[in-house]
Amino acid sequence: MTSWFIRLVSRIRGLFGQEGANSEFDLETETHLQLLTERFVRQGMDPKDAWSAARRQFGNATLLRQRHRESRTLLFFPNVFQDLRYGLRMLSKSPAFSMIAALTLALGIGATSAVFSLIQGVLLTPPPYHEPQQLMLIPSVRTDGQKMDSPRGWAAQQWMEWNEKAGSFQGIAGYNWTFNFLIRNDGSQSMQGMEVSKDYFRLMGLKTALGHSFDDSDFGQGHVKSILIGYEFWQRAFGGDKEIIGKTVRISRWDSSPVVIGVTEPGVRFLPSPGAAKEPNYDVNATVDLWVPADPDPKSLKSPDWNVVGRLRDGVTPQRGQQELAALTAREASADKAFEGFSPTLESLTDEMNRDGRRILLPLLGAATLVLLIACGNAAALLLVRGLQRQQEYAVRIAMGMGRIGLLRQVLSESFLLAILGGTLGVGLAVSAVKVFKVIAGHAVPRLDGLTAGWAVLGWGLGLAVFAAFFAGAIPALRAYRLNPMEVLKDAGPKGTAGIGERRLLRGVAMLQTALTLALLVGAGLLIRTMIKIAEVPSGYNTGLILTMTVTEVQSRANWGPFHRQALERVAALPGVQYAAFAWGVPLTGNNWPASMDIEGQPPPAKESDTIALPLRAVTPDYFKLMGMALIDGRDFRSTDDDKAPTVAIVNQAFTRRYFPNGNSVGRKLWLGGRNRPAVQIVGEIVDGRTDDLTQAPAPEVYLPLWQANAFSKHLVVRTMADPRTVVVEVERALRSVDPTAAIENVKTLEQIRDESLAARTFAMQLLTGFSVVGSVLTLVGIYGVISLSVVSRRRELAIRSAVGAQQSDIRRLIFGEGIRLIAGGVFAGIALAVILSRVLRSFLFEVQPSDPVTFIVVAALFVGVGLLACWAPVRRAGKVNPLEALR
């Protein structure tokens, strides 16, 4: 062992200064030969004879020199370069083969590294908080285990007590989502912001890029005096103005103009505020525009309107934290009825942030890996066949004394070169794929805007290339390693044929590819069927010819009514506009207003968690007509249903079914904010619609007249006669003519909103379909190759068969049978694989089971059909074998 090590060290040393050592050895040899010659001359030899005698006695100097060099140093490195040079020469000798193999690998590597880069950018990049793994969101659940109709926060009194008493936490802070406008004379700009309690910045470990963070004097009741703004908003709205610190800004609905005291570092995004998730402008994945200091109001310490985040102490498990909080909460609930019925759960912030991304990206990574495996299969088959063509060469090399390891290294270095070539092309593909993803998947994958196609893609691509090299090169290399040169040299058969063993191996590879492709196809098929089902589902409202935009009057409450009435009048009068309405709660925006209410005939809630909470929406009179939502009972809203008239509401069928199963809801009453408040009269009932989500059954809904509900931010909805996009400019001009400071944002057709609500599914479907097309093409090429090789290799056998009387059709049937067995085997294995794998798609499917038999049958039949087409050409060639060949 030690002597082995000593020799290795001196050999490594020998790697350097090779040239010097060589010439020293030459010098030594020469001296020796001269001394020997002189000695022979002294013994009386002729000088010429003496020289040759000396050489004889010394032995073969060249061989010796070679051996000397070999034992002096490690030959691995010089040889690797030699192998690579040789491999490069061989590859450039057959450019067609090399290009096909490299392109094949490029497709697999490109697909996989593109998805990897998404994962790296979206899932593996931590949020810019200090030690994010310690951060825990603390949402509430019902203690009786039932689902809540709408999410509920925590009362300030509760979390402030936790912050004081919970020993497993370093601290606990409250926060909320807030929405406002930066008032500007040329159209105001919306801001999503966070209201945060005193400890928030310190607890999260957030830093400022400019200015400073809040200090305790910024917190207090009354007007907000100071704010922070987010880095991205600073760039967007203020052009990165360094002088911003100390300036005041005008914000809608605020009585005072606060001072900007700092700008946070870039990339800070929201923490989820489930209670606000139904607001029209809520986007948890956006970067925070505005930070507002918030101190719990002593007058409303018991209202459950805070979201809570906590940081665990080092080494404390979430379970322990949760137990401690649950105990504290139970004590609070027994002391005060207002806190009864809810308990806290701990969710890791990073898990919560990555939930949507993981749901879509992990299945896609799986699909991309399948494509890579299929591509590796093809490359391996190509290399194997090429190895067969060069068997003679290998045999001669072995016979001439090339070591097996040397041969193995040479074969592997060729596949390595191919993979590097494929990897480079693949990285190119991946970079453009990532760019395409950013365009088409903006609504499907969260936080995609922060992703850049940079070194990550390159790293992943080259890493995968090395993996592919060994994967695709292993079989051919091992075959070369075990080659018996005697057999090959004796056999000297025609080039490019394969023995039964190789053909079996290749069939196995093709079968495996078929199985993997089938799994991909099934995934794509299931998603396509889902999209068809979603398209067929009756939504209950129109989506065509409808334009929407968020419109907000930012000046004053007194101005609110006149602005909206005037705006509606002007927009409705535009040519090309059929109806115009304002609505809070446009379908598929996820937008509504969860409110607790009492309903006539329902018992008063025994405890807080039994309160009925239903989504409210608010609309102007023409809305139902505009959306095509039919009124089935009672009356529509009228423009006289305003703040001077008695309060009224319209409900949907689902509401009636749940709360008045044996009668009408029209004429009944409900109460918002307690039975001691004036009742709201139900005056109409409309048909059900899938307003929240196309894949969810309609839920009970309550609509209020907008003139009574006074919603702040809302959509303007416009029904047009032709393409809605043609009226955008006119509508905006009409709105600005009423008030130039009005904020007009998010201009979208309802179709667009619909597509965005399905974006994750659409993206998964598009990508899986793309992957399975690529996979199918590669596999069909593979099947074609295997059957063609089989025909070439069995030529002599086929000729003999036809010479002894087999008909052309018999021979065709023989080869066809080989193809069918291959495809059928692969398809069966693929179905088994798909049954297992398709489960990961479950959350994307709608009215389709992961083991949907229709999809499986259609996909399998389709693939068998196409697969047999791939066999067609070789089968025809087999039929044409000339029986005379048998005799030659």
Next chain:
Amino acid sequence: MSADKSEVLQGTLIIMILKTLHALGPLHGFGIARRIEQVSENVLTLNEGTVYTSLLRLQQQGWIESAWGVSENNRRARFYSITRQGRKQLTVETENWERISNVIGRVLRLEVQK
């Protein structure tokens, strides 16, 4: 087959070189070849080049070391000398050799008796 032969030869050559350097002090390759020739009394024919292969090995093992010097007729030559480790190794190798040749001798005598 030829590999086996060279192995045995190499093994013995190494002992001979070590012993020579031990007995005569620093020598160059030519000198070592001459000494072996002289001692073997022309019974052993040696490809003198192989001496250098063995010298390299011995050097890699650290049993001998070398330095450039001037030979008796003013030629540049590399002089090899045995190290302390090499002396130890020589004792080990000598014992080994004697044990093996004893055994082989006994085996051969057995054959003669039969």
